Amino acid sequence: MFIELDRESRIPLYTQIVDQVRDMIESGTLGAGDRLPANRELAKALGVNRTTVTTAYAELVADGLVSSEVGRGTFVNDIPVKIKKQADGARTQPSPMPWNALLTEQNRNSWISGVLHQRPGEETISFAYSLPQAELFPLDDFRRSVDRVLRKEGRVLLQLGLSNGYAPLQEYLVSQMALSGIRANADEVLITNGCQQSLDLIRRILVGPGDEIAIENPTYPGALSVFCGGTNKFVSVPVGERGMDLDVLEDVLSQRRIKLIYTIPSFHNPTGATMDTEARRRLIELAARHRVPVVEDDIYREMRYEGAALPSLKALDRYGLVIYINSFSKVGFPGLRVGWIAAPPVVISHLNRAKEEIDLHASLLTQAAIYEFSRRGLLAKHIKRVKKVYAQHRDIMLEALERYFPEEAAWDKPEGGMAVWVRLPERLSADQILVRSAEQGVIFSPGHYFYSSQPQQNMMRLSFTMTPPALIEEGIKRLGGVVKNCLSLVKKQRAASAADTFCALV
Amino acid sequence: MFIELDRESRIPLYTQIVDQVRDMIESGTLGAGDRLPANRELAKALGVNRTTVTTAYAELVADGLVSSEVGRGTFVNDIPVKIKKQADGARTQPSPMPWNALLTEQNRNSWISGVLHQRPGEETISFAYSLPQAELFPLDDFRRSVDRVLRKEGRVLLQLGLSNGYAPLQEYLVSQMALSGIRANADEVLITNGCQQSLDLIRRILVGPGDEIAIENPTYPGALSVFCGGTNKFVSVPVGERGMDLDVLEDVLSQRRIKLIYTIPSFHNPTGATMDTEARRRLIELAARHRVPVVEDDIYREMRYEGAALPSLKALDRYGLVIYINSFSKVGFPGLRVGWIAAPPVVISHLNRAKEEIDLHASLLTQAAIYEFSRRGLLAKHIKRVKKVYAQHRDIMLEALERYFPEEAAWDKPEGGMAVWVRLPERLSADQILVRSAEQGVIFSPGHYFYSSQPQQNMMRLSFTMTPPALIEEGIKRLGGVVKNCLSLVKKQRAASAADTFCALV
CATH class of the missing domain: 3.40.640.10 (Type I PLP-dependent aspartate aminotransferase-like (Major domain))
Structure with a gap:
């Protein structure tokens, strides 16, 4: 198989390979069942990167001109010329599928996409997930x-x-x-x-x-x-x-x-x-x-x-x-x-x-x-160990909440589980707080995601299991700062005007 | 905790334990939070099997009288006497849930329950599943x-x-x-x-x-x-x-x-x-x-x-x-x-x-x-290996089919995949053949399970991948024998009467 590449051309090298192989197949130089050189061989022979050949072959396969088989090689297919031409013609103007009209409706405002897919950075302190601490x-x-x-x-x-x-x-x-x-x-x-x-x-x-x-x-x-x-x-x-x-x-x-x-x-x-x-x-x-x-x-x-x-x-x-x-x-x-x-x-x-x-x-x-x-x-051994650790996490979080959260916030001490459910003053929005706390490297789950109806905007779920103790206090400290800031802004704003929404803070 | 067992009584030992612990709780001898002896201890003390104590405790837990916690032990619950009595009353006549009226309808005649759940015995030769050969x-x-x-x-x-x-x-x-x-x-x-x-x-x-x-x-x-x-x-x-x-x-x-x-x-x-x-x-x-x-x-x-x-x-x-x-x-x-x-x-x-x-x-x-x-x-290495083996399986099966199946049966040689699709003379029922071949230690998938409509009763799918080569020929030989027998029975029956169904063979 003889291929000549023009390295000065603006046509990409892989396209040149595709075109020349296509010509050889159409002209009969390559017949059905003929084997193309292995990627490695051809790359070496042409002095090009192996990816270039791989890409070219993939294109030829996609055109239905050749087929690749793992471990065997790449072979020329048996294709009537008419079909080839037709496919080429079709290729110029493929009209894409109108998928949006075909797909069934999905509820888009879900906790999973809203919260679960927030992947915190290395430095982020996360109270967002009720998950085990992987270090344990x-x-x-x-x-x-x-x-x-x-x-x-x-x-x-x-x-x-x-x-x-x-x-x-x-x-x-x-x-x-x-x-x-x-x-x-x-x-x-x-x-x-x-x-x-x-x-x-x-x-x-x-x-x-x-x-x-x-x-x-x-x-x-x-x-x-x-x-x-x-x-x-x-x-x-x-x-x-x-x-x-x-x-x-x-x-x-x-x-x-x-x-x-x-x-x-x-x-x-x-x-x-x-x-x-x-x-x-x-x-x-x-x-x-x-x-x-x-x-x-x-x-x-x-x-x-x-x-x-x-x-x-x-x-x-x-x-x-x-x-x-x-x-x-x-x-x-x-x-x-x-x-x-x-x-x-x-x-x-x-x-x-x-x-x-x-x-x-x-x-x-x-x-x-x-x-x-x-x-x-x-x-059983693992459960015994993590229960002890998570109980400490919970206690550290509860203490930090006492220390750093405004007195208008309220929560119960849970006897178990993986999170504390915090109620903020009604005018505060957990979503808005999340935007600000994320900037400070702290995330959590806004409570409204958990409601089947009448979502409360002022609730937050703070999961304590996943985060190491040392970071729990620091995270709650930062979060408490954000909550207090938002609260005093809301109070000022309220004093200044009759507006009782949080919108002006956005 | 003092428990006395009457080994002559017709009341089971575990029931005696349950009754006595219940009495102790109701009489206040055992109070909320009291810990029951560990299963092992109590079993030893009473000279009974440990299972007896486990069963008794499970019953007490089920009654809500005590709670067990892995690694900690079993503790008496805090339960108002009124509730206990009520639960006991309810217990005598529990009316079970009418599940069949509640469950949504399911298609019951499926291939999965019909074929996939046939678990062949050790000795059975199976052509029923298009699955890899686990030995490989x-x-x-x-x-x-x-x-x-x-x-x-x-x-x-x-x-x-x-x-x-x-x-x-x-x-x-x-x-x-x-x-x-x-x-x-x-x-x-x-x-x-x-x-x-x-x-x-x-x-x-x-x-x-x-x-x-x-x-x-x-x-x-x-x-x-x-x-x-x-x-x-x-x-x-x-x-x-x-x-x-x-x-x-x-x-x-x-x-x-x-x-x-x-x-x-x-x-x-x-x-x-x-x-x-x-x-x-x-x-x-x-x-x-x-x-x-x-x-x-x-x-x-x-x-x-x-x-x-x-x-x-x-x-x-x-x-x-x-x-x-x-x-x-x-x-x-x-x-x-x-x-x-x-x-x-x-x-x-x-x-x-x-x-x-x-x-x-x-x-x-x-x-x-x-x-x-x-x-x-x-x-890739594994695929290369199994392809070689499965190709042999296929060839052995095709040869055996030639040799042992009646000439009225027909099939194509598949270029790949995991099974041969065999058409029997129309009067034969693959289900009936399966009943008989299973008695001979050979199973396969009757073709009718694969139809979305107009199921053909005379088709069989014979998967060749899972079964070692030595058993393929033996299996097809036995299966061929069953098919031939059924065929000659049908022919005789047809000659003897106008009946053209297979029912008489059941």
Whole structure:
């Protein structure tokens, strides 16, 4: 194959290669099945960069003139001349697809895009995410667990599995749940890719078009995107110091046909509130009377820093009405994406089918790794350690809040969980504060993202787990400064005019 | 705490423990916050099995009387006596939830439950699954790749990540796709949990209520469950030797408003048919003219045993209308659940949002592991090896079919893929043959599971990849025997009566 490059030309070198090879194919110099020189060879022969040849070949492949095959080489295709010409003609004026007209609508103002995708810089102090502190991950222990399971049954773990999950992990979860009073057999457990997927699966099998659900307000934004996006119907039930307001729920249940209730009874996200045992029993009885399933999100259960553990709704449930979800993301490793659902067999059987339809099954490697890590007591050890650390984080944050936040701000001390829920004076906007605090290197989650309705602009969720203690005080100090500044600006402005919005500060 | 057990009693020991602890709590002998003895201690003190105590405690926890906390112990709760009584009352007659009335409808006759959940015994020869042969997995190489990425960036991999995927894997896929002529940037790639999830994601962002899609008939059953279940609308387009019948497609596109076309142009599942380049160009032009997106499922691309590679639809697409899906499940490890989608940025951006909603992101550990394995050239090496082996499997199966199947059966030699698609005489039912062949220790996938409409009962898909060569001939021999028996029974029966169904054989 003879190619001559004009290095003085304004035509790029790769285009010259493409044109000459094309000519050779069209003229018959190169025939169907002929092999082009390897990228490396041709680059060397022409004295050009290897990328130049790669790009040229990619273009020829894209034109359908040649085909590349990993490990074999690049070959001339068998293409009638007419087709080639037609393709070239079409190429000059390709009219792009009108995608925006084709795509279904999406809710764009979500917490995930608003907050989760804020990737803080190295120096940023983040209170934005209720995530574990990565520095505490027992990497060597985990790595050894992974290595062990791959040695033991690598062939099984890398092959396709069953949708309900890795059986030893199911059995292990059964025994763990028994410790908190949940009686379930292995066929009442489905392994998922975390609580987010569990919620999506539950929605699929229970919530049909027009069905209305009852959801706490505020609540986990990932639940909002599953249950309250698009045309979904829902009723918001306020959350107080003792969790979901059951008087409101009782009214709702007697006045409307509710398809399911979603709740986070322990260390509610974002408020930190916990339902006491009496409230839990009442919720179960209400749900039983109205025949409404309850989805219990128990993801923060283990993150209790003081006080005695309370029975889960699932443990109190004698009617088989609770669908229980939990995961390894808060106690262990969120990047693994392993969670589970415990529910009556008929529900699990439907969930299994839905799981098959959406992704066949959760990765067996991650399931086996977390199983091995747990089975050897390493998870319990890790939980014990992080609880101690997070309790300190919480206390440091609470002290710093006392010290640096204006007295008009208010919050409760959470007995567990991963965040403090702070109420600012009503005229302050957490969004505006975030803009300013980010300039000072501190970020957090504005509270309005957590509301299913009537978003409160003056709430902020300050997560304390992810950030090392030394930075918590510094972060709250800076944040408190911003809040105080904004507050005094608002006061001045108010004194100067009747305007009672924060807009002038933008 | 004093407990006395009556070993002669018909009341189970654990119930005796429960009753006595309950009495102590109700009588005030045990107060709120009191700690119960550890399971081990109490078991020893009472001379009972530890499980007995565990069960008793679980019951007490379930009653809300005590709470267990891993690593701390079991404590008496603070519960008003009134509540306890009430709960006891409720307990006698719990009325279970009417789940069947609440659950949304599901299609029950699916391939997944019909075939995928047939777990063959050790001795069974399986032609049922188009899966890799697990004996060929390069376990040590893979294990070392996992170990390496955990050592290198374990903290990142175990922490929550971004929904679009692990960036180095995205970059790698961009470079790999360039080899087959697909030009895409990293922001045009989304990592998913495999092709099944990719299909589900695509359905979510493109197919609204009432939208009609065009699907090959037969096709991958996982696509049927995504696109053709429930109230979804679809048009079936027959697949011939050259793949999808484009004359039919052209008629469909000009007569109906189709929302998307789903196709497997290379080594179509289950037929093995491959669209030639001319047909591919025609499909693109048809879709462009009618402004219909094409979902190209290219999962079998690398499994070509002879002939030159053909350009993917995506490589030929100048309109930005192709959504390309592929995965590591056929070339690598299906148990890992890692696949990807390449599409124009606006489509990927919508898919990203949908991915966040359904499970936040794919496991970072599995993404990084397959990236490391691929980057080091180990995947290419593995593919080279398995292609050679699978080509032999195919040839052995084809020879055995010639030898042992009746001459009335017909099939084409596939140039690639993982299965042979066999047509039996029309009066034979693959389901009935499966019942009999399973008794002989041989299973396969009856063809009717693959049809979106007008299921053919006389088709069978025989996958050749998973089974070692020595067993392929034996399996086909036994299966051929069953087919021949059934055929002669049908012939006799037909001669004896006018009945032309197979029912009498059941």
